[in-house]
Amino acid sequence: MDGPQSSDESKVLIIYTGGTIGMLVSKAGYVPEPCFLTETLRSQARFHDPLQDTIFSHSGSVEGFRKWNVNGGSGRSSPSGSSGDSSLGARSPQHVSLPVRSSRPIAVPSARTVKNSQSPPPDQAPTELLDGAYQAHLLSLVTPRLTMSNGKRVRYAVLEWNPLLDSSDLEIEDWIRIATEIELNYQLYDAFVILHGTDTMAYTASALSFLLEDLGKTVIVTGAQIPLSQLRNDAVDNLLGALCIAGHYIIPECCLFFDHTLYRGNRVSKFSSHDLNAFSSPNFAPLVKVGIDIIVNWNDVFRQRSLRRFRIMKHVLTTTLATLRLFPGITAATVKSFLQPPIKGVVLETFGAGNAPQRTDLMNALREACDRGVVIVAISQCAKGAVSPTYATGQSLLAVGVIPGGDMTPECALAKLSYLLSKPELSLAKVRALVGTPLRGELTRSAPPPRRSSDDPAFDGVGGVLSRMIRLAIPDVSANGVPNVTVTSAPGAATPEDEDATASWSLTAKEASITEGALICFLIHLAVAADDVEGLEYCLVAEDKDDNCSERKYRVIAGGVVNWINPASGRPPLHVAALNGSTRCVHTLLKAGALVHLRDSLGHTALYYAARQGHEEIVSTLVSAGANLGGADSGAASLAVQRLMWMGDTAGLRIWKTAGMTVPDQW
Structure with a gap:
């Protein structure tokens, strides 16, 4: 079925x-x-409890268990909680x-x-x-x-x-x-x-x-x-x-x-x-x-x-790989023999934080292999910790062309090396660069620089969150669109001039952080509904772009808040953007980690709402990002397609076809 x-x-x-x-x-x-x-x-x-007639389906409450038990432990009369199966047809x-x-x-x-x-x-x-x-x-x-x-x-x-x-x-x-x-x-x-x-x-x-x-x-x-x-x-x-x-x-x-x-x-x-x-x-x-x-x-x-x-990735994975574990007294002849063709990649398990014996013949064997095109990635023999050039003995490996693998496990380092060497579009230099770069969270990225303060203090911390929330919730609240919000350090510290604007706040740093996070969850929905990219990025971006970094730095809470389902509407931000035609916000949400397969409380995807509302550009964007109709979408989408066929709406049918629905050829 x-x-x-x-x-x-x-x-x-x-x-x-x-x-x-x-x-x-x-x-x-x-x-x-x-x-x-x-x-x-x-x-x-x-x-497996298809009829919901076992104790596992009737032990959620005392009343439910007693009713089930009185009936002899049989719920063949289709208990009230089984309505979900009614949509599965007559079977x-x-x-x-x-x-x-x-x-x-x-x-x-x-x-x-x-x-x-x-x-x-x-x-x-x-x-x-x-x-x-x-x-x-x-x-x-x-x-x-x-x-x-x-x-x-x-x-x-x-x-x-x-x-x-x-x-x-x-x-x-x-x-x-x-x-x-x-x-x-x-x-x-x-x-x-x-x-x-x-x-x-x-x-x-x-x-x-x-x-x-x-x-x-x-x-x-x-x-x-x-x-x-x-x-x-x-x-x-x-x-x-x-x-x-x-x-x-x-x-x-x-x-x-x-x-x-x-x-x-x-x-x-x-x-x-x-x-x-x-x-x-x-x-x-x-x-x-x-x-x-x-x-x-x-x-x-x-x-x-x-x-x-x-x-x-469908290419045949490279198998000409090996793992070499250093040990005291290992000879250069052993290492040189180990690195001979057809070996293309080696995971080198080093001592401690990435150290190796400093013998010249050993280093020459590693250098010769690296110069010949063998990709050697160094990891630690220690289960905990990372390779880092803390000691001079570790620096010598870098000097001969060995790539530090951070805190990757041996299993991961071998799999990653096989994956990268199997991609024909990657040059050897690119493979070397990507080995030490986190691609799937497999190694710890170096700590980002501290966040720079905003030029406008009105938008920092709790005050900034409140300012933007009020601006989006109550349009034209002030001449410049930004209300006068004051954040004070003690109860009753507000001056007479700002008493009408807002009440005073007294928060510890931890309380302020929790409050800011809670308010941002609501703020992100308001920003998306208004297609306010600036307001959305305030919710998601932890800091401005660095001079040496072209990517945005997202808040650590972004992974959760960008998919937070508002209990009032039962929808996450991407669904709100799809409903309201907020095209710019859709792109920003996807880049911040919004899930295209997430369904709201009614079982619908964001793609369904975008197609239903006729937002063709958003439908194309979501489909390009991997979205497909699922859950409760199929039945509702079929009805929508039938209605559009009856109306002769070719534009609407084209949008549903882009979303993945089957539309007769004559349309």
Whole structure:
């Protein structure tokens, strides 16, 4: 079923590559078993509750549980919370299928082992598409309604690889395969979860962070130390946690979820083979911590500020790479032999903060390789810390052409080097320059210079926020458009001249910062509605452009405020701009990290509102940035197209066609 999507559901595709999470015990140890994982999920109520008739759907309140329990623990009468499934058509909600595409033939289970009151229909046999890809309709699973994020349910399908692979057997070509399957299904799903073995999970997460270019949706890699088949396991928490985050938050990065923690994928390494908290990210704080509450660190969520659509890097990745770990007494002959052709790139694991033995023969071997075109990037053997030219022994590496890799992990440095060397459009000089430049948040950028004060003190701090908010909310409040706002340091300190203008404020620095942040959330909506780019940039820009930097510096809160949904309207700023035709603000919001796939409280995207209002330029801009109609858009857009056809409105039909709707050729 690939019709209208319920506004209180999100669609997630699970790409199951293999790994411990779906294994069974054999005489030879843990081995993967086809179809076991999917059927196990289908049989567990916490992963699949289509009729909302299990305890997980009736334990949100005492009254709900008692009513369900009195009825014998059966909610077949379709509980009141199940209205979301009514939009899915006449088919039984437990039999909803989802389209899935793959670069290889899709294995469809031939038999079902789950004991339901009504046997589910078989999955549709796969068909080959014109572009060489394959498509099948797989029966979907759906979680109970969650108490977080307005009680959404997550509907998902499992695309299982055949054969399933142990992660130690994954090759570089498999990274391309995962990226390709995400690309094929990108417009069909809201997010993606990749089930993977733990041994090489950090390599895959790092590689995907580069292969998935201009990513606008959540991608999470996860797995388990103990398989789902065991009574005591970590598979349930890892998979359910990844599903919940992917289905409820737009974190447009390739992430890794393990042991109640979501990490940036290119920042982690596996540090334990027997602990459940097997991964660590010593140089970068987690993006999400799952405890009693789910805490998202929005300040650190990476935002693409490109106006390009999502795509993947499809070139065959360079495999002529290696990792060389220095050790006391390593000989120049060993290093020279290691750097011989066909090696094109080397990750050099140095001592401490980037130090190496200072022997002349060793340095000459490194210099000769760099001069020959081998790209050598230095990282630290220490798990925590970065390469920096603090010591003279580190400066000598720079002098021979070795590039400092900052605080990149070995897995990330290798993946990034392979990615850059595989791009034919990049010269060797450009590759060297990009190795030490953060592309996906994989290394820590040097600290920015301190913010310069504005020439107009009326616009600094809380006073500036209030001034601009009042100017936008009450037009022509003063002759020059700027009201007289005074910020004082103590109660009652306002002078008689400004008593009519505003009340006095008494705030600590922390209180002022919190107040400013709260007010900016509302101010940004007012600025966008008025297409006031100056007011919008005040909300987003932390400082003026530096003389040596052509890019704007955005506030650390911009990643959150630029997508803040106003509870009064249920819409984020991009939706407001699309509704009001604020073309200039749309460009600014996209550059600041606005999410084109974010939906408002009615389940609509900004693209839908721009097309509905007839703002053709905004529609083109959003489509160029990767937007597509989704969620509750399909049904409403179809009605709009039919109405325009009846009216003979060719201009309106052209806009909807640009937005992605199918319009008959005669129009």
